[in-house]
Amino acid sequence: MNLLCPRFPQRPALVLDGGEVLSYSELQQAVQSFKVHWQARELVFLLLDNDLGSMVSYLSVLAAGAVPLLLAAGLPEHALRSLLDRYQPECVWRPASRQSELPGFETVLSQGGHDLLRRRQPVVPQPGPLHPDLALLLATSGSTGTPKLVRLSAQNLLSNADSIAHYLQLDEHDRAITTLPFNYSYGLSVIHSHLRVGASVVLTRLGLFDGAFWPLLRQQQVTRFQGVPFTYEMLLKLRLERLDMGSVRSMTVAGGRLAPERVLQVHQSCQAKGIDFYVMYGQTEATARMAYLSPAQVGLKPDSIGRAIPGGQLGLIDEQGRAVSEAGKTGELVYQGPNVCLGYAESRADLQLGDTQQGVLRTGDLARFDADGCFYIEGRLHRFLKIHGVRVSLAAVEQLLERRGLTAAAWGVDDRLCISVQAPDDAGLPALRDELAALLNVNRSTLTLYALPELPRLDSGKIDYPHLSAVV
Amino acid sequence: MSNKERYDQVFEKCFSVQPSVLDEKFVYNCIPAWDSVGHMGLIAALEEEFDIMMDTEDIIEFGSYTVGIEKLKKYGVDISA
Numbered sequence: 133m134n135l136l137c138p139r140f141p142q143r144p145a146l147v148l149d150g151g152e153v154l155s156y157s158e159l160q161q162a163v164q165s166f167k168v169h170w171q172a173r174e175l176v177f178l179l180l181d182n183d184l185g186s187m188v189s190y191l192s193v194l195a196a197g198a199v200p201l202l203l204a205a206g207l208p209e210h211a212l213r214s215l216l217d218r219y220q221p222e223c224v225w226r227p228a229s230r231q232s233e234l235p236g237f238e239t240v241l242s243q244g245g246h247d248l249l250r251r252r253q254p255v256v257p258q259p260g261p262l263h264p265d266l267a268l269l270l271a272t273s274g275s276t277g278t279p280k281l282v283r284l285s286a287q288n289l290l291s292n293a294d295s296i297a298h299y300l301q302l303d304e305h306d307r308a309i310t311t312l313p314f315n316y317s318y319g320l321s322v323i324h325s326h327l328r329v330g331a332s333v334v335l336t337r338l339g340l341f342d343g344a345f346w347p348l349l350r351q352q353q354v355t356r357f358q359g360v361p362f363t364y365e366m367l368l369k370l371r372l373e374r375l376d377m378g379s380v381r382s383m384t385v386a387g388g389r390l391a392p393e394r395v396l397q398v399h400q401s402c403q404a405k406g407i408d409f410y411v412m413y414g415q416t417e418a419t420a421r422m423a424y425l426s427p428a429q430v431g432l433k434p435d436s437i438g439r440a441i442p443g444g445q446l447g448l449i450d451e452q453g454r455a456v457s458e459a460g461k462t463g464e465l466v467y468q469g470p471n472v473c474l475g476y477a478e479s480r481a482d483l484q485l486g487d488t489q490q491g492v493l494r495t496g497d498l499a500r501f502d503a504d505g506c507f508y509i510e511g512r513l514h515r516f517l518k519i520h521g522v523r524v525s526l527a528a529v530e531q532l533l534e535r536r537g538l539t540a541a542a543w544g545v546d547d548r549l550c551i552s553v554q555a556p557d558d559a560g561l562p563a564l565r566d567e568l569a570a571l572l573n574v575n576r577s578t579l580t581l582y583a584l585p586e587l588p589r590l591d592s593g594k595i596d597y598p599h600l601s602a603v604v
Numbered sequence: 605m606s607n608k609e610r611y612d613q614v615f616e617k618c619f620s621v622q623p624s625v626l627d628e629k630f631v632y633n634c635i636p637a638w639d640s641v642g643h644m645g646l647i648a649a650l651e652e653e654f655d656i657m658m659d660t661e662d663i664i665e666f667g668s669y670t671v672g673i674e675k676l677k678k679y680g681v682d683i684s685a
Contacts, residue, residue: 339640340664341643343667365644366640369648375660575636575641576620577637577641577642
């Protein structure tokens with residue numbers, strides 16, 4: 133698969149934060165020459181950051197017809213080990229700073245601050261061939277080390293990138309800047325949608341609180357900005373209304389719910405600057421994007437996710453699986469489109485599977501729609517939170533604690549994970565909080581731990597979650 | 605309580621660190637807790653503690669424990685006192 137737009141070979145494709153520019157033809161050349169390091173239909177773990185090496189490596193794996201699992205450069209070692217055991221990749225490409233010995237692997241290439249490790253011996257017994265439609269693997273949860281993966285095809289990637297580029301009206305004059313992790317479906321969708329139309333991307337590891345980020349955004353004349361709800365919390369803290377956004381002409385939020393009053397605040401600041409603000413909705417299972425609310429409607433319906441993206445369809449089903457056709461009634465949100473993943477994987481053997489979703493995704497979100505056909509998320513069927521854009525399964529957190537011999541209940545709201553631990557007192561909690569923050573790869577301030585002598589339970593023996601939040 | 609004590613306590617509480625680590629080497633990203641999420645919490649806590657509202661540039665440039673002392677001077681908060 134080749135993601136790169138062929139129409140503008142001399143236009144810039146990538147801008148590095150030192151100011152170096154790579155044209156499409158230069159990037160294409162770099163990808164072609166790096167391609168020799170991969171073999172078609174092998175499984176490769178890529179530990180990525182927003183830098184040139186990561187970009188060339190990722191694009192060349194796709195071009196070679198190998199299948200990458202995208203992971204964060206800073207993935208905790210224990211999570212990497214567990215994924216290695218489960219999926220048995222042929223190669224691992226990682227930052228050279230990660231020096232740990234990976235049993236069975238040897239370093240075959242060290243270049244540009246990265247090491248390529250390859251298996252000394254083929255895996256025995258040899259795993260079955262990767263399904264021919266499988267192009268890319270993403271993790272459903274960035275943090276708990278939940279080993280469940282989403283299987284994506286080339287068609288998933290290309291159709292979603294093209295749909296996003298279409299509704300955002302991206303063209304070759306646009307320029308994005310990385311503000312999200314490379315391996316995160318939303319961050320990846322920004323890269324894909326820009327490179328498909330001949331636009332450029334500024335690659336930087338700088339964050340919003342790094343002093344050098346803002347001059348870079350302005351000097352490089354970035355036109356497109358994206359973030360998760362927490363990014364917008366940061367922008368509002370930085371007094372967005374007074375912040376010089378340079379050449380930015382659109383801003384998008386996705387990856388969780390931004391409170392309607394915040395949406396309005398951002399919208400108003402954007403309007404004053406002549407910037408279009410899009411509220412969007414998606415999941416990794418849909419490659420990235422499923423719905424968006426057009427800037428003209430954000431001021432009127434700040435609590436809505438809008439309508440399906442071009443090429444997709446949104447609908448609701450009731451508990452019996454029947455279509456909900458009445459405005460205002462709640463049902464499970466179901467999406468259909470060419471960007472719905474092939475399915476999940478929980479083992480290497482699952483990578484032989486073809487399309488098990490058939491273009492239909494039950495989102496697990498409860499929603500309603502209004503008379504105009506705009507959708508509103510009301511809650512979730514399943515127990516998970518988003519912490520700064522990262523999905524965290526509450527059940528997985530509880531299981532993780534159980535493996536440490538603790539009885540605990542996880543609950544809370546987005547960006548705030550609460551854990552009630554069955555314990556006589558809170559003596560061990562500060563240490564546990566630090567440990568959990570490291571394991572889940574979230575900031576410790578997002579975790580609140582409570583000690584309870586006994587967790588409240590229903591007659592059925594199940595944990596009484598509403599009661600849990602009431603007692604604290 | 606002196607301003608210095610109040611300033612230190614905000615850091616200790618936000619990042620759960622001992623006062624002994626608070627010096628010119630205590631900078632943004634030096635510990636996992638002081639990432640962008642921690643930075644938001646720190647700025648909000650300082651603004652509340654000293655009843656001030658910091659400017660964009662000062663929030664971005666607030667890159668260390670020591671730089672922070674300089675930044676707060678601008679808002680009439682003298683930490684050395």
